[in-house]
Amino acid sequence: MVYRRFSKFMIVVLALGILFPAFLPAESVAEEGQVAVADQGISHLVEDGVTQPVSSYEDAIRETVYIDTDLDTNGDGNNDQIAADIIRPAETEEGLEVPVIMIASPYYESLGRGNESQLKEYEDGKPVKFPLYYDNYFVPRGYAVVQVDMVGTNLSDGCPTTGGYEETESVKAVIDWLNGRADGATADDEGVLADWSTGKVGMYGKSYDGTLANAVAATGVEGLETIVPVVAISSWYDYYRSQGVTYRYNGPNGLANTVVASERREECEPVRDQMVEVMDDESGNFNDFWDERNYLNDVDNVSASVFMIHGLNDLNVKTNHFGQWWEELEKNDVPRKVWLTQTGHTEPFDFRRDEWVDTIHRWFDHWLLDIDNGIMDEPMADIERSANEWETHSSWPDEDADTIKFRLGPAEDDLPGTLTNGPVQGNGTQSFTNNPWQTENQMVSNPFEENDNRLMFLSPELEEEVRFSGTPKLDVRAKVDGEATNLTALIVDFGKDERVDHQRGSGGLRMLDTDDCWGESTDRDSACYMQHEVLTHEQDYEIVTRGWMDAQNHKNLWESDPLRAGQNYRFEWDALTHDYVFKPGHQIGIVIAGSSRNFTVPSQEEVEIEIYLGQSRIELPVVGGKKAIDF
Numbered sequence: 001m002v003y004r005r006f007s008k009f010m011i012v013v014l015a016l017g018i019l020f021p022a023f024l025p026a027e028s029v030a031e032e033g034q035v036a037v038a039d040q041g042i043s044h045l046v047e048d049g050v051t052q053p054v055s056s057y058e059d060a061i062r063e064t065v066y067i068d069t070d071l072d073t074n075g076d077g078n079n080d081q082i083a084a085d086i087i088r089p090a091e092t093e094e095g096l097e098v099p100v101i102m103i104a105s106p107y108y109e110s111l112g113r114g115n116e117s118q119l120k121e122y123e124d125g126k127p128v129k130f131p132l133y134y135d136n137y138f139v140p141r142g143y144a145v146v147q148v149d150m151v152g153t154n155l156s157d158g159c160p161t162t163g164g165y166e167e168t169e170s171v172k173a174v175i176d177w178l179n180g181r182a183d184g185a186t187a188d189d190e191g192v193l194a195d196w197s198t199g200k201v202g203m204y205g206k207s208y209d210g211t212l213a214n215a216v217a218a219t220g221v222e223g224l225e226t227i228v229p230v231v232a233i234s235s236w237y238d239y240y241r242s243q244g245v246t247y248r249y250n251g252p253n254g255l256a257n258t259v260v261a262s263e264r265r266e267e268c269e270p271v272r273d274q275m276v277e278v279m280d281d282e283s284g285n286f287n288d289f290w291d292e293r294n295y296l297n298d299v300d301n302v303s304a305s306v307f308m309i310h311g312l313n314d315l316n317v318k319t320n321h322f323g324q325w326w327e328e329l330e331k332n333d334v335p336r337k338v339w340l341t342q343t344g345h346t347e348p349f350d351f352r353r354d355e356w357v358d359t360i361h362r363w364f365d366h367w368l369l370d371i372d373n374g375i376m377d378e379p380m381a382d383i384e385r386s387a388n389e390w391e392t393h394s395s396w397p398d399e400d401a402d403t404i405k406f407r408l409g410p411a412e413d414d415l416p417g418t419l420t421n422g423p424v425q426g427n428g429t430q431s432f433t434n435n436p437w438q439t440e441n442q443m444v445s446n447p448f449e450e451n452d453n454r455l456m457f458l459s460p461e462l463e464e465e466v467r468f469s470g471t472p473k474l475d476v477r478a479k480v481d482g483e484a485t486n487l488t489a490l491i492v493d494f495g496k497d498e499r500v501d502h503q504r505g506s507g508g509l510r511m512l513d514t515d516d517c518w519g520e521s522t523d524r525d526s527a528c529y530m531q532h533e534v535l536t537h538e539q540d541y542e543i544v545t546r547g548w549m550d551a552q553n554h555k556n557l558w559e560s561d562p563l564r565a566g567q568n569y570r571f572e573w574d575a576l577t578h579d580y581v582f583k584p585g586h587q588i589g590i591v592i593a594g595s596s597r598n599f600t601v602p603s604q605e606e607v608e609i610e611i612y613l614g615q616s617r618i619e620l621p622v623v624g625g626k627k628a629i630d631f
Contacts, residue, residue, distance in 0.1 A: 044142040049373030050365050053140035055089035057520035060139050062087050062126050064155065065184040065192050067177045073151055073158035073166050074267055082170045083155035084177075084184075085120060085127040087135045088144035092196035096142070099200040099225075099368035100178055101134050104148035104171040104216075105209040106160060106259035113209075115350055115506055116530060120147065120154065125187060128524040133349065134204065136519030136527035137357070138364070144197065148174050150212065152268060153259050159268035160259050162252035162275065163236040163293035168215040175201050175216065179223040199223045200368045203304075204360075206230040206347045207317060208259075214325065220301030226367040228360065230309040230347045231317045234325035236293035237286055237557075239317060243573045244550025244557060245486050246284040246601045250276070284550055284601075286557035299328040305335040307363055309348050312384075312578055313502035315599065316345040319545070323471050323577025326396070337363075337375075338396050339382045340579055342500040343534065344507030350532045351509060352390075357518055383579055387500050387534040397470040397579070402625030408457050408590070408613040416447050416456035417613070419590055421629050424614040430455055431610040434485045434594025436602035443593045444492055444541060455611060458494065459588040460631045466582045467628070470621035472575040474547055476592065477615035480569070482607030483562040486595040489547045489575055489618070495586030499542050501535040508535050541589075547575030548600055568612070590618055 045052040066081040073080055092098060107113060108120045113131035121129035127147075135145040151170035152160035161167055176182035179199040184192045201224050203213035210232030217227045233239045240251040253272040260268050278289045291297065306329055310322040322338070329336055341351055348356035365371040379392035409418030410428045417430065435453040443454045474489045502508035509532040519527040552560040554571050563569065582588055594609065595602030622628050 044369065046365070046369075046371055049371060050361050051141040051143075051369065051371075053520070055091055055140045055142060057136060057140050058522055059090045060087050061090055061092065062128065063192075064122075064125070064127060064187065065177070065194075066155075066187065067173050068183045068185075069151075069170060069173045071151060071158060071166050071169060073161065073271065074264070075270075078157075080151055080156065080158035080170070081185075082151060082157070082173055083149040084174050085130065085147045085149075086144060087127070087130055087139055088196060089139060089142060092144070097196055097198045098142055098144050099198050099202070099364075100144045100146050101138055101364060101368075102146045102148060102171075102174065102201050102203045103132065103134065103205055103209055104150055104174070104203065104212045105205065106150040106153040106167075107208065108147065108149055109154040109261060110259055113206075114347075114529070115509070115511055115532070121524060123524070128522075130525060133357075133518045133527060133529060136521060136525065137361075138519075140520055141361075143364070143368070146174065146178070150259075152256075152264065153261055156261070159264065159271040160256045161271065162256045163211070163215070163233070165292060167212065168219060171212050171216050172219055172221050175221050175223050198368075200225045202226040202228065202364050202368050204228040204230075205232065207232065207345065214295050217302045217304045217306070218295045218298035220298075220303055224304045226305040226307065226363070228307045228309070228363070229325075231311055231314050231345050232308075232321065232325075233317055234295055234321045235290075237290035238320055238324075241284050242548040242600070244284045244553030244560070245548040246281055247599060249281045249601065251281075252279055283560050285553070285560060296324060296328055299325070300332060302329065302332065302334055305367055307337045307360075309339045309341070311341050311344045311346055311502070311507060312580075313342060313500065313508065314345045315503070319577040320471070320574065335376060337378075337380055340396075341384045342386065342502065343384075343509060344502040346507040346509055349529070350506075351534060352388075353516070353518075353531070385581060386498070387536050397621060398467070398623045400625070401469045401621040401623045403619050404622045404626060404629060406590070406618045406620060408455075408611070408616050408618075410613055411456075416458045416589075419457040419459040419588055419618075420631065421626070426614060428613050429610050430613060431608050432593060433608050434603060434606055436595045436604050436606070437597055438593060438595065440490070440543060440546075440596060440598045443488070443490060443591050443596070444543060444589075447494060447589065454591055454593040457590040457592075462582055462584050462586055462588070463630045464628070465584055466588065467580065467623040468620045469579045469623055471577045472545060472547070472621070473619040474571070474573050474575065475617050475619065476571045477612035478569060478571060479566055479610045480551060480563045480607055481565050481609075482605045483552075483565075484603055484605050485551050485563075485607050485609060486600060486603040487549050487551055487571060487573070487609070488591075488593045488596045488600075489573070490589075490591040490593075491544045491546075491575060491578075491618075491620075492589035492591060493542045493544050493580070493582050493586055494540070494589050495583060496538060496540050497542070497583065497586075498536050498538045501537040504537075505535050506532075509533070510535050544580045545576045545578040546596075546599070547573050548596060549573035550603070
């Protein structure tokens with residue numbers, strides 16, 4: 001048991017031992033078991049490696065501060081101010097300096113946060129309800145929680161720009177204020193200093209909120225010590241498109257219209273119109289608009305540690321976002337940890353609550369209070385294999401994963417083709433026709449029946465399990481009887497099994513009618529939240545991962561190159577990152593088709609695509625390499 005008070009001055013450290021009252025006067029004589037700071041007179045209490053609740057949540061200070069920026073997103077000639085709602089221990093008025101858990105979001109007025117869609121609430125100009133449990137749990141343990149309204153949303157000025165520079169800067173400005181580098185004021189324009197802040201900030205967020213954490217970390221802002229992005233975007237192009245294929249039209253401008261502060265929706269219409277002009281939905285190409293919104297460009301600036309959580313079956317923010325972000329973080333030796341769940345677009349408080357609260361508690365204590373609690377000595381990756389069945393790994397992707405090149409063997413009669421890691425003799429070809437209305441289910445179901453709109457390749461039944469860990473790659477040689485088509489690749493597990501039903505409920509979760517409580521409550525802000533259960537179903541196959549490309553982007557993503565009928569082209573594209581175990585008795589399937597109406601704007605050209613089998617391959621990062629393949 002340890003007492004700790006962090007400040008900019010002197011620390012007195014004594015041996016481990018005995019518990020004492022929570023807030024120790026500076027002049028007290030330190031007993032065995034105490035760690036105290038002698039300059040200010042208030043301590044954090046640490047027991048068993050984590051901070052303990054010692055401050056009153058009821059008495060905590062609640063305030064809204066407006067931070068100055070150099071932005072003028074609505075072009076009215078006035079700089080935008082960014083609203084930050086703050087809840088901090090009352091002891092910060094007596095000299096206690098505390099670190100900050102920050103959740104920046106565009107959703108505090110509109111869609112709300114968490115599965116219960118909680119919104120901020122105010123009374124007499126002060127915030128009285130902070131969405132999510134972090135304030136209830138961490139403020140009594142000596143943290144401040146700061147919930148930031150992204151530019152153009154809720155109480156902040158300006159207009160949202162859907163991933164643009166302005167949104168990143170609006171959140172970064174709050175970290176600058178917490179470190180004395182920016183000005184802040186009350187609603188009455190009275191200057192406010194964050195003299196209670198240690199300057200250390202950890203950002204948490206799901207979806208858009210986690211995306212803001214990625215974006216701000218990529219600026220390298222001083223004071224941001226750690227980020228916890230959950231199902232977060234790393235490149236907005238990859239959120240709305242896949243290698244030239246558009247998922248849906250009017251994405252960025254539509255989202256900006258959804259999140260903008262209600263009274264400024266009309267005022268911000270010109271900003272949305274400008275996005276429409278430059279984002280180029282029609283071609284699906286990459287351009288400067290999307291390059292500005294690609295945080296991978298600046299990943300070298302990331303100095304904050306990263307605890308990443310992602311659904312392996314997230315079909316909203318797809319898994320390539322965490323895969324490519326993680327890969328770049330690894331190149332820069334960023335301290336990191338990852339949880340990968342079988343659910344979809346969900347957060348760990350709902351699918352693994354007890355373990356989550358314990359882990360994030362120790363994570364923030366370590367990175368924001370320098371507590372040596374062993375969190376970084378634990379395995380790097382937690383991976384859910386089936387509903388509520390987790391395993392740990394020392395690295396991710398698995399360090400024993402080697403790329404195996406699978407080739408496409410020809411079909412005989414109505415049977416599917418074969419998937420093999422051996423050579424394919426001759427120059428055989430097989431053809432299919434792009435059907436713009438074909439669904440994924442039609443692509444995959446009935447593998448032993450003829451389907452003119454797909455090609456199917458199956459491995460033999462597996463004798464041993466096969467796990468792949470990482471990002472599959474497609475390398476296909478083909479001729480297209482027309483100027484354009486989309487290409488779809490599906491990696492499928494054929495074999496009956498009970499699986500997480502991730503496309504039902506909330507990403508595979510169902511809210512129960514029971515709750516539990518995490519932290520302290522007030523009449524206006526409860527610490528109690530509804531519990532959830534993971535939904536499962538038994539089915540004959542699972543689409544493990546997917547990949548799409550526009551064949552006209554075979555050279556690069558910046559420009560379309562219309563195809564010449566009958567010319568042999570090389571099409572290379574990635575499937576979505578995954579970590580999956582194929583069980584004994586199952587078969588690995590590869591499906592190649594044209595457009596997929598489920599997730600993309602389909603190419604309307606009903607052209608024929610002829611695949612050169614011996615010259616095409618699928619690369620899978622298989623754990624154990626060739627020794628793990630029994631066919």
